[in-house]
Amino acid sequence: MLKKFDPNIVAFLCNWCSYAGADLTGTSHFHYPENLRAVRVMCTGRINPLFAVAAFRQGADGVLISGCHPGECHYMQGNYLARRKITLFRNLMEFVGISPERLRMSWVSASEGKKFADVVKEVTNKIKELGPLSAFEE
Amino acid sequence: MINPYLPHQAKIQSVKQETTGDRVIKTFKLVLEDNSCRESFLYKPGQCAMLGVPGVGESMISITSSPTQKESIAFSIMRMGKVTSAIHEKEAGDPLTLRGPYGNHFPLDEWKGKNILTVGGGIGQAPLSSIIHYVLDNRTDYGAIDIIYGARTTADLCYKEELFEMERREDIRVHLSIDVREEGWDRYVGFVPSNLLRIKPSPENAVAITCGPPVMIKFVLKNLLQLGFAESQIYTTLENRMKCGIGKCGRCNVGPVYVCKDGPVFSYVQLKSLPEAHIS
Amino acid sequence: MDNQRFRDEAKRILSEGNVRCLIGYSKDAAGFRVSPLFARTEGDVERLLFSPLCNISLVNYLTLEKGALLESGARAEEDKIAIVARGCDSRALCQILAEKGISRERLIVLGVPCPGVIDLSRIEARFQGRRECAEVTEEGGAYLVRLGNDSYAVPKEELLAEHCKRCSFPNPLVYDVLLGEPVAQRKPSYEDVLAVEAMTLEEKEKFWKEIFGRCLRCYACRNACPLCYCDECVLERLSPQWIQRSVNGGDNLSFHLARAYHLAGRCAGCGECERVCPVNLPLMLLNRKMEKDMQALFGHTAGTDVEQKPVFSTFDRKDPEDFIL
Amino acid sequence: MENYGLKKDSLKEFLKTLQDVELFAPVRRGDVTAFEHVSDPEGVALDLEHQPLPAKKLLLPQTEILFAFDKKGLPKEPDFRGTKKKRFVFGVRPCDARGFGIIDSVYEKDCPDPYYVAKRSNTVLAGLQCSHPFPNCFCTSLGGSPSSSEGLDLLFFDCGGSYLIEVYTEKGQQVVKEAQSLLSSPSAEQITEKEKVVREAAERIQRSLSLDGVLRNMEILFEDPIWGDMARKCISCGICTYTCPTCYCFDIQDEKIQGKAKRVRIWDSCMFGEYTLHASGHNPRPTRAERLRNRMYHKFKHNIDLHGIAGCVGCGRCITLCPANEDLIENLQSIESAR
Numbered sequence A: 001m002l003k004k005f006d007p008n009i010v011a012f013l014c015n016w017c018s019y020a021g022a023d024l025t026g027t028s029h030f031h032y033p034e035n036l037r038a039v040r041v042m043c044t045g046r047i048n049p050l051f052a053v054a055a056f057r058q059g060a061d062g063v064l065i066s067g068c069h070p071g072e073c074h075y076m077q078g079n080y081l082a083r084r085k086i087t088l089f090r091n092l093m094e095f096v097g098i099s100p101e102r103l104r105m106s107w108v109s110a111s112e113g114k115k116f117a118d119v120v121k122e123v124t125n126k127i128k129e130l131g132p133l134s135a136f137e138e
Numbered sequence B: 001m002i003n004p005y006l007p008h009q010a011k012i013q014s015v016k017q018e019t020t021g022d023r024v025i026k027t028f029k030l031v032l033e034d035n036s037c038r039e040s041f042l043y044k045p046g047q048c049a050m051l052g053v054p055g056v057g058e059s060m061i062s063i064t065s066s067p068t069q070k071e072s073i074a075f076s077i078m079r080m081g082k083v084t085s086a087i088h089e090k091e092a093g094d095p096l097t098l099r100g101p102y103g104n105h106f107p108l109d110e111w112k113g114k115n116i117l118t119v120g121g122g123i124g125q126a127p128l129s130s131i132i133h134y135v136l137d138n139r140t141d142y143g144a145i146d147i148i149y150g151a152r153t154t155a156d157l158c159y160k161e162e163l164f165e166m167e168r169r170e171d172i173r174v175h176l177s178i179d180v181r182e183e184g185w186d187r188y189v190g191f192v193p194s195n196l197l198r199i200k201p202s203p204e205n206a207v208a209i210t211c212g213p214p215v216m217i218k219f220v221l222k223n224l225l226q227l228g229f230a231e232s233q234i235y236t237t238l239e240n241r242m243k244c245g246i247g248k249c250g251r252c253n254v255g256p257v258y259v260c261k262d263g264p265v266f267s268y269v270q271l272k273s274l275p276e277a278h279i280s
Numbered sequence C: 001m002d003n004q005r006f007r008d009e010a011k012r013i014l015s016e017g018n019v020r021c022l023i024g025y026s027k028d029a030a031g032f033r034v035s036p037l038f039a040r041t042e043g044d045v046e047r048l049l050f051s052p053l054c055n056i057s058l059v060n061y062l063t064l065e066k067g068a069l070l071e072s073g074a075r076a077e078e079d080k081i082a083i084v085a086r087g088c089d090s091r092a093l094c095q096i097l098a099e100k101g102i103s104r105e106r107l108i109v110l111g112v113p114c115p116g117v118i119d120l121s122r123i124e125a126r127f128q129g130r131r132e133c134a135e136v137t138e139e140g141g142a143y144l145v146r147l148g149n150d151s152y153a154v155p156k157e158e159l160l161a162e163h164c165k166r167c168s169f170p171n172p173l174v175y176d177v178l179l180g181e182p183v184a185q186r187k188p189s190y191e192d193v194l195a196v197e198a199m200t201l202e203e204k205e206k207f208w209k210e211i212f213g214r215c216l217r218c219y220a221c222r223n224a225c226p227l228c229y230c231d232e233c234v235l236e237r238l239s240p241q242w243i244q245r246s247v248n249g250g251d252n253l254s255f256h257l258a259r260a261y262h263l264a265g266r267c268a269g270c271g272e273c274e275r276v277c278p279v280n281l282p283l284m285l286l287n288r289k290m291e292k293d294m295q296a297l298f299g300h301t302a303g304t305d306v307e308q309k310p311v312f313s314t315f316d317r318k319d320p321e322d323f324i325l
Numbered sequence D: 001m002e003n004y005g006l007k008k009d010s011l012k013e014f015l016k017t018l019q020d021v022e023l024f025a026p027v028r029r030g031d032v033t034a035f036e037h038v039s040d041p042e043g044v045a046l047d048l049e050h051q052p053l054p055a056k057k058l059l060l061p062q063t064e065i066l067f068a069f070d071k072k073g074l075p076k077e078p079d080f081r082g083t084k085k086k087r088f089v090f091g092v093r094p095c096d097a098r099g100f101g102i103i104d105s106v107y108e109k110d111c112p113d114p115y116y117v118a119k120r121s122n123t124v125l126a127g128l129q130c131s132h133p134f135p136n137c138f139c140t141s142l143g144g145s146p147s148s149s150e151g152l153d154l155l156f157f158d159c160g161g162s163y164l165i166e167v168y169t170e171k172g173q174q175v176v177k178e179a180q181s182l183l184s185s186p187s188a189e190q191i192t193e194k195e196k197v198v199r200e201a202a203e204r205i206q207r208s209l210s211l212d213g214v215l216r217n218m219e220i221l222f223e224d225p226i227w228g229d230m231a232r233k234c235i236s237c238g239i240c241t242y243t244c245p246t247c248y249c250f251d252i253q254d255e256k257i258q259g260k261a262k263r264v265r266i267w268d269s270c271m272f273g274e275y276t277l278h279a280s281g282h283n284p285r286p287t288r289a290e291r292l293r294n295r296m297y298h299k300f301k302h303n304i305d306l307h308g309i310a311g312c313v314g315c316g317r318c319i320t321l322c323p324a325n326e327d328l329i330e331n332l333q334s335i336e337s338a339r
Helices: A018-027 A049-057 A078-095 A113-130 B035-040 B082-088 B122-137 B160-167 B192-199 B214-226 B268-272 C003-015 C042-046 C060-065 C087-098 C120-126 C191-197 C201-214 C220-224 C249-262 C272-276 C284-298 D008-017 D094-107 D114-121 D170-177 D188-203 D212-218 D226-231 D288-307 D317-321 D328-336
Strands: A009-014 A036-041 A062-067 A103-107 B008-017 B025-032 B048-053 B057-062 B073-078 B095-102 B115-121 B145-151 B173-178 B206-211 B234-237 B265-267 C019-027 C034-039 C080-085 C107-111 C134-139 C142-147 C150-155 D002-007 D021-029 D032-037 D063-068 D086-092 D123-128 D154-159 D162-167 D250-257 D260-267
Touching (some): A078 A103, B048 B082, B145 B160, B160 B173, C019 C107, C080 C087, D002 D170, D094 D114, D123 D170, D162 D188, D226 D328, D317 D328
Parallel strands (some): A009 A062, B206 B234, C080 C107, D021 D086, D086 D123
Antiparallel strands (some): B234 B265, C142 C150, D250 D260
């Protein structure tokens, strides 16, 4: 029997919104898949796509980057800068044969516990559909 | 065939923080886990060993204990790069890997009957400490012992308690220094090479061994010659980045010699024949 | 290109006193190769030339000559370096200037309108085994190749370097002296990129796996790149170590993603990465893909405006975000 | 020495006949060829000119796992032999085979390297004589030749429609035995033809150098500004060292994927600034000039002093592939004429 595919998903969460949102998801008992490994960052603007590359190389099947809604960045514009970088990097991923669906972004505020659960569900389902990431194998 | 890259398991017996400040030095005493390894790990003062943290990497470190100290093998390590930082995180009881010993050693048998002078600076005292313990444990084989040692500040002095204790001994002379004046310090203030000139150890029937930062070594060598030491009476140790420890990986060469297997101990005469050593 | 006028200009520049050297080209004694020349004296200048064999970008030597030159805000009274720049090199200089990685006051740029240069491997293959000192000029859509007493006319497209066929910036944008008349611009085309884009994900993965699988990680592509001028490269970092040193599919892919991304919105299209690669990886495909998308998504073209902000340190509220949940 | 004739169109069949060996040979990868494990000899591509990497990589792989760590951090005893079968490497350039001899003097002596030694003793090297040496070849200046048998177990000579195979070792004989039915005694014509290709190949070498003056001048040139001038074009990449059949330096790194750690060794290059960089930030060879000087001294002085042979076989790869046109021969000539 084939072993059920249980994806590894790494999430880089903004300290000021999505990380708190994820906390709220837990305390509000919203259920979401357990495939997520969260890494707290001070702002999505701090994220270099190399973070995603390293995560993929280390066995992540998908990466989620979640930050503040447009206009609500604690540092004014970090999320806008992140959006640009990730937009371009997804194109690069697709160009070398990695589905861009493996690198997702979301805007989740500190009060959106429910939304965070929904995002994780959607990302996880999509990665399950895509199957394990093979491009980074030796 | 023996696999020289395969390390032995060692356990940290104790950790002692030697210095504070931004360049922390800790002394790690290690015991090899396996009995037969313990018996076959025979080293002499001056030799080095590869210490490793699995998954992080290895670093070549000089052995600071003397083979006469049977209970453990000691290494004084400055927190510097990736591996030394990982080692600094370790505590007594934690495992480390060890392979070696590597390189040549100080010719202590040849030095029997001679007066011993060590001139050290900072972490450079580590291999000299091995000599000092060896000589003290074979005290009657050697003549007078002079230890000149200095660091930037008292916080940067290694082996403080031990050296302060040695200062009180009759059979050994210890000359400590720091670079800048500090309250409560009644010993010499100034650089190690100047302290050497001030003390004026006699070159007669003596050998001088120096180890420390390159710029200190340069001036110590100059001053030793000025004091009348012959080139054949002066020894030092070199260090370079190393990976294999057995003269294969290539990077630690100084001209035609490999520090890992042909060194780390060199006499002044040998160094002079190596233009890449830049001693003159 | 009038090499005599070129040398006269070079002499004038070097005689100005505070110029440390002029980085240009000279012909190697044998064969088809042209090497960087670091001219100081009138004698050196006599060896200077520009010809279709000048296939090396010299911009990288600004970094190699002395890191200090690239420090922004360096004092103007310090010595200058003069450099020969083709269209793409001038574009690279323009991008570095926009990034404030170089001080304009310390540079003297001899711009050369460039109708394209010869791919060394093509001309060496075409004249296999010939080691005479070659002389090449371009005349009416063909290269005139002189080898000893023989001379040959070879159609330009047969020897032209691949990246030159797609160059839309043949004329220098940043220069102090322009040597020669501007040349006709080629229309930008991305057929090579479109061909890869048309593949399925599986086909792309296979295509790049074979390519990256060949990579030796010699880092020539990085070291030759005029835009790779960081003091410390991310590839050398040990903690955190973003890219492992092992040479295998996964780590090579990581390396090439990092390289391509770091040049996104910065690549000047000089083709050095492809030229130097000992295993002929088509690295410009990645750079050009980034160039094309930068243009389409953010209206950004690298190296065209010294006042331009780096693309990733600016944004537009209306940037696309259809993938964001 | 035994010798045989083999029809050219029987070559693939000959290679297929070798049952008890793992076959390694050059195959096409893009527009270059590379030595790889070959399961189907049809894929063998004997384009030795566009072959950036010599066969060195088969005995000294670019990335080699020294050992893995178990969960407790204990090293697991490695199997450095890799394969139980004998390896048969076909299509080795004679210069590259001589390169192994130079690596041997470091890797087989004075604390032998078990990973290398195991593969070395398990490998049969079959050379292909260079009938048409390449523009930058200068093997004849370093004691070799396009027809050198040094370091090889057998050597194939291209005699037009057939190969003449010379077998030099017991190891080589063992392998050839299996394909006996395809082999014949060489005809008188084949032997004459072989002598002709050997002679002509040597005549086709276009470049040469003399090391006498180089050695003498290296004694006095260490601090000379010549090294700065020489290194000025260099871009500090690893091409000259990676593609060299005699360069053997490596880096050791611990790498961890999903918590599984292993210790690997990877080719390294003395031309990289990081190669000698201490953790303290001190670098004994901080600029290109010191690094190029070290490479030249290592190959053309220290190796001769230590092992009696230059660390170069004259394959010409570093010249052909250098992105900055550093020309080893010209550099050596400038050392020779410096004083």
